[in-house]
Amino acid sequence: QIDSARLWGSIHETAQFGGTAKGGVRRLTLSSEDKQVRDWFRKACENAGLEVHVDALGSQFGLRKGRDMSKLPVGIGSHLDTQPTGGKYDGILGTLGALEVIRTLNDAGIETEAPICIVNWTNEEGSRFAPAMMASAAYVGDFTTDDILSRKDIDGTTVGQALDSIGYRGDKPVGFQKLGCFVELHIEQGPILEAEGKTIGVVDSGQGVLWYDGKISGFESHAGSTPMPLRRDALATLSEIVLAMEAIAKKHGPNAVGTIGEAVIANPSRNVIPGEIAFTMDCRSADGAVMDALDRDLRTAIAEIAARRKVDVKIDLVWRKPPTHFDPKLIAAVENAAKTLGYSSRRITSGAGHDACNLNTIMPAAMVFVPCKDGISHNELEDATQGDCAAGTNVLMHTVLAIAGV
Amino acid sequence: QIDSARLWGSIHETAQFGGTAKGGVRRLTLSSEDKQVRDWFRKACENAGLEVHVDALGSQFGLRKGRDMSKLPVGIGSHLDTQPTGGKYDGILGTLGALEVIRTLNDAGIETEAPICIVNWTNEEGSRFAPAMMASAAYVGDFTTDDILSRKDIDGTTVGQALDSIGYRGDKPVGFQKLGCFVELHIEQGPILEAEGKTIGVVDSGQGVLWYDGKISGFESHAGSTPMPLRRDALATLSEIVLAMEAIAKKHGPNAVGTIGEAVIANPSRNVIPGEIAFTMDCRSADGAVMDALDRDLRTAIAEIAARRKVDVKIDLVWRKPPTHFDPKLIAAVENAAKTLGYSSRRITSGAGHDACNLNTIMPAAMVFVPCKDGISHNELEDATQGDCAAGTNVLMHTVLAIAGV
Ligand SMILES: NC(=O)NCCC(=O)O
Ligand SMILES: NC(=O)NCCC(=O)O
Numbered sequence: 150q151i152d153s154a155r156l157w158g159s160i161h162e163t164a165q166f167g168g169t170a171k172g173g174v175r176r177l178t179l180s181s182e183d184k185q186v187r188d189w190f191r192k193a194c195e196n197a198g199l200e201v202h203v204d205a206l207g208s209q210f211g212l213r214k215g216r217d218m219s220k221l222p223v224g225i226g227s228h229l230d231t232q233p234t235g236g237k238y239d240g241i242l243g244t245l246g247a248l249e250v251i252r253t254l255n256d257a258g259i260e261t262e263a264p265i266c267i268v269n270w271t272n273e274e275g276s277r278f279a280p281a282m283m284a285s286a287a288y289v290g291d292f293t294t295d296d297i298l299s300r301k302d303i304d305g306t307t308v309g310q311a312l313d314s315i316g317y318r319g320d321k322p323v324g325f326q327k328l329g330c331f332v333e334l335h336i337e338q339g340p341i342l343e344a345e346g347k348t349i350g351v352v353d354s355g356q357g358v359l360w361y362d363g364k365i366s367g368f369e370s371h372a373g374s375t376p377m378p379l380r381r382d383a384l385a386t387l388s389e390i391v392l393a394m395e396a397i398a399k400k401h402g403p404n405a406v407g408t409i410g411e412a413v414i415a416n417p418s419r420n421v422i423p424g425e426i427a428f429t430m431d432c433r434s435a436d437g438a439v440m441d442a443l444d445r446d447l448r449t450a451i452a453e454i455a456a457r458r459k460v461d462v463k464i465d466l467v468w469r470k471p472p473t474h475f476d477p478k479l480i481a482a483v484e485n486a487a488k489t490l491g492y493s494s495r496r497i498t499s500g501a502g503h504d505a506c507n508l509n510t511i512m513p514a515a516m517v518f519v520p521c522k523d524g525i526s527h528n529e530l531e532d533a534t535q536g537d538c539a540a541g542t543n544v545l546m547h548t549v550l551a552i553a554g555v
Numbered sequence: 556q557i558d559s560a561r562l563w564g565s566i567h568e569t570a571q572f573g574g575t576a577k578g579g580v581r582r583l584t585l586s587s588e589d590k591q592v593r594d595w596f597r598k599a600c601e602n603a604g605l606e607v608h609v610d611a612l613g614s615q616f617g618l619r620k621g622r623d624m625s626k627l628p629v630g631i632g633s634h635l636d637t638q639p640t641g642g643k644y645d646g647i648l649g650t651l652g653a654l655e656v657i658r659t660l661n662d663a664g665i666e667t668e669a670p671i672c673i674v675n676w677t678n679e680e681g682s683r684f685a686p687a688m689m690a691s692a693a694y695v696g697d698f699t700t701d702d703i704l705s706r707k708d709i710d711g712t713t714v715g716q717a718l719d720s721i722g723y724r725g726d727k728p729v730g731f732q733k734l735g736c737f738v739e740l741h742i743e744q745g746p747i748l749e750a751e752g753k754t755i756g757v758v759d760s761g762q763g764v765l766w767y768d769g770k771i772s773g774f775e776s777h778a779g780s781t782p783m784p785l786r787r788d789a790l791a792t793l794s795e796i797v798l799a800m801e802a803i804a805k806k807h808g809p810n811a812v813g814t815i816g817e818a819v820i821a822n823p824s825r826n827v828i829p830g831e832i833a834f835t836m837d838c839r840s841a842d843g844a845v846m847d848a849l850d851r852d853l854r855t856a857i858a859e860i861a862a863r864r865k866v867d868v869k870i871d872l873v874w875r876k877p878p879t880h881f882d883p884k885l886i887a888a889v890e891n892a893a894k895t896l897g898y899s900s901r902r903i904t905s906g907a908g909h910d911a912c913n914l915n916t917i918m919p920a921a922m923v924f925v926p927c928k929d930g931i932s933h934n935e936l937e938d939a940t941q942g943d944c945a946a947g948t949n950v951l952m953h954t955v956l957a958i959a960g961v
Binding site: 402422 | 638680682687743745762774780782783785790793794797798801804809811814815816820823824827835905906907908
């Protein structure tokens with residue numbers, strides 16, 4: 150059994166780095182707050198006797214030796230970055246839970262057969278730089294390191310510049326640390342476990358993701374003197390796209406969602422009809438065929454709206470992550486650990502993307518979910534109980550012990 | 556006849572202050588570019604022999620003596636501030652046209668019975684600070700000077716601070732310069748004169764304006780893991796409001812318009828459902844009863860949308876300017892001047908608000924419109940011909956001579 154109070158203490162101690170008045174965390178990847186938590190994490194890893202390395206994209210790896218160093222390490226961990234108005238648990242539970250596993254094994258003097266490597270992946274959230282789960286995507290070869298280093302945030306700062314500015318461009322090439330498998334603990338970020346009174350979600354699959362950048366070019370004109378029929382209003386166009394996406398996602402539901410999270414009017418003014426808007430779209434489904442249908446229906450709807458309103462709408466697919474099907478043996482290992490420990494559980498699909506989804510494309514991977522209050526995440530009010538966090542960390546530890554061998 | 560080339564030269568010389576790559580002007584009120592054009596205007600007034608004063612809200616007054624100084628001056632002028640992506644003519648034609656009238660009278664050695672006062676009103680556009688036509692509204696007593704001085708732009712800078720930062724908080728109290736009447740020359744900013752091949756618009760009325768500040772409070776949550784039916788999406792809510800406003804304006808049309816020009820998502824992120832949006836609304840009609848109907852229909856629609864989507868929507872009416880009916884005698888004077896000069900003309904309603912609309916509430920006022928290309932305004936592509944600008948300025952001059960007496 151892990152030390153529930155110590156885990157809880159770590160979560161709340163690190164929540165001060167970027168902590169907000171509403172009890173959430175604002176810790177955008179590679180920000181000064183992110184540097185603070187990274188420094189804390191490195192020191193904690195070193196104090197736990199781990200050998201710590203940082204790769205060229207800033208991901209932190211802490212290695213605990215095993216009896217058989219010819220075996221590939223069991224990877225565990227998650228991320229410490231958050232959304233602009235994020236919570237204290239998303240990613241953090243999985244990273245500090247991994248640290249707690251190491252601390253517990255140290256205290257109990259348990260040596261494993263295979264080594265264990267705990268990881269803090271850079272930019273899981275995808276809020277400052279696209280795509281999400283950026284560093285693990287480069288790790289599995291979906292993008293080159295140089296490509297990722299050149300991605301820009303909204304101010305034009307590149308990933309490379311941001312890494313340098315906090316001193317976290319590591320000296321190890323991406324992929325230097327081989328892993329044999331990866332298990333990630335996370336809050337569910339959805340309402341199912343809580344609603345069904347289950348403690349553990351045994352994640353068997355994950356939704357695929359489509360990310361688009363969009364731009365609407367209408368025509369700026371005077372709000373008072375331009376008759377309604379002559380307008381080419383970029384915001385009215387966006388409004389139709391938002392509602393069309395909502396209808397399309399519902400039509401393909403319950404197995405589909407669609408969101409417009411960013412929309413910026415260029416040179417806004419109260420008495421000017423908006424002429425240009427940049428926006429993003431995020432569409433998901435656990436079913437690849439539904440993803441294709443969402444893409445097709447969206448493009449058709451947007452083309453019709455643009456033509457009717459005589460505006461130009463460009464959309465660019467900037468990221469496509471297919472649905473994930475986790476490794477059956479690891480899924481079973483998670484399920485067994487929950488059963489052995491006496492926790493109620495159910496199989497579940499992840500609505501969110503996770504680093505484990507990327508790692509699953511080149512190695513066996515699996516995930517452990519615990520409930521979060523009202524399914525709320527990506528919100529400062531995100532909440533989870535100490536008991537559930539501890540339960541998930543126990544399941545993580547027992548899964549690791551089963552895979553790594555004692 | 557005014558000097559068409561000199562007028563055209565002034566318009567293009569001052570267009571460099573805030574001139575944009577697309578041939579427009581970005582000269583927000585009380586910005587450094589606004590200071591540049593104000594300095595130019597002051598010097599030009601002084602060179603034309605005018606006595607120049609600045610009031611506590613930065614409006615510039617240039618007085619040309621008349622034979623009978625017991626008579627109140629005839630006021631002419633407009634504004635030199637622009638929209639963020641504005642044109643070279645909106646306001647500028649009326650201000651530099653007034654200057655051209657003075658220069659022409661000087662050259663011709665014409666003395667008028669009543670004095671003439673040319674005015675550059677502060678913040679006509681209302682883009683940086685609300686409301687529009689701010690200084691003329693204070694002049695006629697719709698707002699106190701202190702109230703206006705405390706209005707803030709989006710960065711929190713007050714009108715008072717902005718005036719001080721460019722050195723244009725004048726030493727004269729607002730209203731120090733009494734005027735007997737006011738005549739404003741302006742581009743139409745709509746498509747009617749051009750479509751009908753008329754040179755002069757004799758403005759007999761102006762639309763009333765409703766300005767609102769709105770705020771939507773939904774609930775931020777995860778774009779991937781939040782099922783569509785559980786969302787309280789602020790952007791989807793805004794989208795319905797935008798389309799409802801469009802439908803309501805069309806329903807009351809052609810005599811009504813409605814625009815949402817600003818909308819800002821708080822803490823935007825691609826994979827977060829927008830939780831909070833601040834927005835503005837601008838509704839207009841030349842008919843007071845239609846204005847009331849617009850207000851009522853909008854409030855009803857918004858209440859229904861908010862309740863159905865379980866979000867909170869607050870709207871605040873921040874400005875209500877009733878429709879304007881200009882002074883019949885001055886309207887006739889403008890019409891006569893056009894006829895005498897041999898220009899085609901028609902009566903017209905102003906779709907935009909103007910300082911003359913404010914002045915009309917305490918003195919006789921009227922306006923002269925000239926066509927602008929495709930009716931385009933509040934756009935960098937705003938355009939007008941040299942011939943039409945000269946024609947309007949001639950009508951302005953002959954109207955002034957008729958009122959002031961030679
Ligand atoms: N787990 C999580 O919130 N990941 C962020 C990436 C995404 O799914 O949008
Ligand atoms: N003339 C003009 O564009 N005025 C700005 C105020 C408004 O009508 O919105």
